[in-house]
Amino acid sequence: MPDDLTIRAAPPLPPEPHGAAASRPAAGDAAAAAPLRPNPSLRIDGALGLVVIEFRDWAGRITGSIPTSQELAAYRHSALPGLTPDDAPPDGRTAP
Template identity: 50%
Template structure:
């Protein structure tokens, strides 16, 4: 068994040159650079609506789907231009009728 004092600390060891390729050789043999990795799904805030949009990407990196969908985002923008007081196309409920005053007994 090797005593621990015979092994130098990691910081004092030199680099192992058997696994290092020269930079010029590495650049010449490497294939085209791959596109950078992106999280999937990614999230962003739509500045005009102030809501979070999740974007799902396909293998090529193009946006394949969003949540809310593009159709829903367009509906939110349309409602915002109209004033946006309606919810899901339903009219606002009318106020409750007031009960008639009680007659004195």
Template identity: 50%
Template sequence: MKPIGTYLPSGLPAATATATAPAAPAAAPPPPPPIGPNPRMRLDPALGIVVTEFLDASGKPARSVPSASQIEAYRNAQRGLT
């Protein structure tokens, strides 16, 4: 019985990677992006709602759902200000 993965479906032996590929200098992997998950979610504990923030290239929030003005309206409504 032939081991799995050493032969092609046609029955021909698979070529080895070192025999067909020329030796190339090892390139350093690119550095990881400076920001974490995008979008990120956070809990606003005062309001008890989840805020989804979309980050820009520098990692700062560019947009959020709900928006900053909506969050402020929720805070005002909670305080009794309309």
């Protein structure tokens, strides 16, 4: 198979028109203050050994995740060593 993959440099961006800078949000706005992040983003929860996928809104706040926050809480609860019977889930199951 021939190896014809080439990578070319992108041309420089043209200068902005005078009105473009005025249409951007001011430095004090929440959108400007929030750092740009990929959406969704991946986070490793080292204590649980899980990868968490987080979805964010335009302001950078987490709006959802896989696993959900309730599932993460259940994982944390079941991962705690030395649970007593009083710490058992309400449905009567016992933690490992």
